[in-house]
Amino acid sequence: MATTIKDVAHECGLSITTVSLVLNNKPNRISEKNKQKIFEAAQKLNYIPSQTAVSMKTKKTNTIGLILPDINNNYFSELAKSMEEECSLHGYTVIYGNTSDNPKKDLTYTTTFLSKGVDVLVVIHSNISSLKEQKKILELAQSTNTPLLSIDREFEKIDVSSISVDRFSGSYQAVKHLTDLGHTRIGCITGTNHSKRSSQRLQGYKQALSDAGLPFEDELVYSGDFHVESGSDAFFYLWNQGVTAIFACNDVMAMGVYLEARRANIDIPRDLSVVGFDDIFFAKYIYPPLTTVAQPITEIGYEAAQQALSMASSTHASTKSTILKTSFVLRESTAPPNIRK
Amino acid sequence: MATTIKDVAHECGLSITTVSLVLNNKPNRISEKNKQKIFEAAQKLNYIPSQTAVSMKTKKTNTIGLILPDINNNYFSELAKSMEEECSLHGYTVIYGNTSDNPKKDLTYTTTFLSKGVDVLVVIHSNISSLKEQKKILELAQSTNTPLLSIDREFEKIDVSSISVDRFSGSYQAVKHLTDLGHTRIGCITGTNHSKRSSQRLQGYKQALSDAGLPFEDELVYSGDFHVESGSDAFFYLWNQGVTAIFACNDVMAMGVYLEARRANIDIPRDLSVVGFDDIFFAKYIYPPLTTVAQPITEIGYEAAQQALSMASSTHASTKSTILKTSFVLRESTAPPNIRK
DNA sequence: CTCCTTTGATAAAACGTTTTACTCTATTTT
DNA sequence: AAAATAGAGTAAAACGTTTTATCAAAGGAG
Structure with a gap:
């Protein structure tokens, strides 16, 4: 069985109380000599206090x-x-x-x-x-x-x-970047529909569009689910809608877009600009490095x-709610629109 | 304070023992009536047993x-x-x-x-x-x-x-695949040097080479550290050594190779074949999908x-050691060698 | 009416700590 | 010499459970 405080007490011929006091460095009046004895015994016996027992008391x-x-x-x-x-x-x-x-x-x-x-x-x-x-x-x-x-x-x-995290302003920034570049048909891939997180991102998209004097078009929004495959599906759908840029509500779905764009021989960013959200570890390592909205994870x-x-x-x-800011990370997946022939 | 077993015992006017017996479904001879009473009281009081106390005993x-x-x-x-x-x-x-x-x-x-x-x-x-x-x-x-x-x-x-995991046969398979394709200058990016895992992989590389009648050349082995950057560094080094294929001891380093190859406009797999190890989630989503050795994670x-x-x-x-098999996953990052002009 | 058995339930110890309140001895103060 | 103080250490309760051994009451057998 494991060593208990009783064992070390016995080893030094002192009481349990004394050992506890010394080992926990509680105010006490134990002589230096005995303190040493206790430390040594604990060491020697590989004494590890049972947190279970401690929790019981504390x-x-x-x-x-x-x-x-x-x-x-x-x-x-x-x-x-x-x-x-x-x-x-x-x-x-x-x-x-x-x-x-x-x-x-x-x-x-x-x-x-x-x-x-x-x-x-x-x-x-x-x-x-x-x-x-x-x-x-x-x-x-x-x-x-x-x-x-x-x-x-x-x-x-x-x-x-x-x-x-302030998801609204994060996605606003992302989409504003695209409108600033001159894009007018910008697709959006959302996450799970009823998720509040997802809807806040969509709001940012809408606001940026409207601030740029662009109309919100329902058919440019694809309902994804935060997974790679839905990004791929979204790509096909949105490309057919004639978009020149895509804002994906997370990086993983942006990767789905990359995958199919490459298969279809569509160059990012020349033919299609892509912006993600999250800035996961791999975002900077895919090609071209993904422009995205970094969450301060x-x-x-x-x-x-x-x-x-x-x-x-x-x-x-008292309850407290903290909201952190995102930051926009400009990499190489966006460019001005390239009018399709 | 949180509800204890004492509270529910008191609530039903029964003893602690009785409550414990019933709630833990231990063999007992408590009447159905009282059992019900106990279940109800526990429910009503949101009774959650303290695992700490339980652990003390058990x-x-x-x-x-x-x-x-x-x-x-x-x-x-x-x-x-x-x-x-x-x-x-x-x-x-x-x-x-x-x-x-x-x-x-x-x-x-x-x-x-x-x-x-x-x-x-x-x-x-x-x-x-x-x-x-x-x-x-x-x-x-x-x-x-x-x-x-x-x-x-x-x-x-x-x-x-x-x-x-049987790392030796895993890497053997990977490198054999490359020699079978006709490659003769195959680079290897190892992991941390003193790691046993890494050295087993290197052994597989050596064996496959030797089985194909190829010499082992020290200068075709680059010492990496399992991180992306070392894959990138390895790429520059190995490419200058004139390799036509690279075996990376993990997928993450293979991604480093991808990154720089693309920057240098070197096509994978036409100009350079790449095989990884691990088969992490992203391996199938990068372009071209990475051929790799899957660990049965x-x-x-x-x-x-x-x-x-x-x-x-x-x-x-009694101690027991289990060794699991890897499996080779053929994707699109390898091809026969393309002789450089 | 007494003894045994069954039924339904419980008292109390134990798990390994922490901590409060105490004891005992030796020394100092008056 | 008695009283007070300081110094060194300890006994015992408590934390919330599980479990063993026990008990009281009631019913049945003789």
């Missing part, structure tokens, strides 16, 4: 629960990484669960994590989660007195602390960690 | 610790995902830590996770971890009686259960979960 697990759709998606993995990094720096561990965008799983992970006693629950809920499900998550969190933090997306109509993760950590220690429960 | 946390270099690397995230999926199906949660290939962190996470009482510790240790560090990890695990599983790489000279994750779960329940401690 009501803290130093653990943060992270619920996200898909760790294999670079956007989320980057976020998870920067968040974990910051948390571990402060002695916190993160446990995570993949929901695969299944709202049922949002709930089961919530329960599991709460039962594990996470100090804070951070959730990036499924795209299609309903208001009812969101409420249930909040209710569970509250019934265990666990702070809840939503990142990347807000809880609809519920007052929950959140960290998100690392910063979101860092910010999330900061906020989670502060929620973990203070009981002060 | 000595099980239903948690698996996963230590890996970088969750933002698609190879690891895919692995982590499939592993987590399988674990959660069996009621296990995974906690994870990013080491950024820093062997010191291998150790700190080991300690943290053991102190949290993980039921199994799964580690993908840093590329550059030394034998001494590996031994320390094993020692710590043993001193807490925690089963240890190594994936993707073996512990050098230490008898630890592991799951890995999902399977590794699944296998890892299976083995971890079995280690968690049985005390039977």
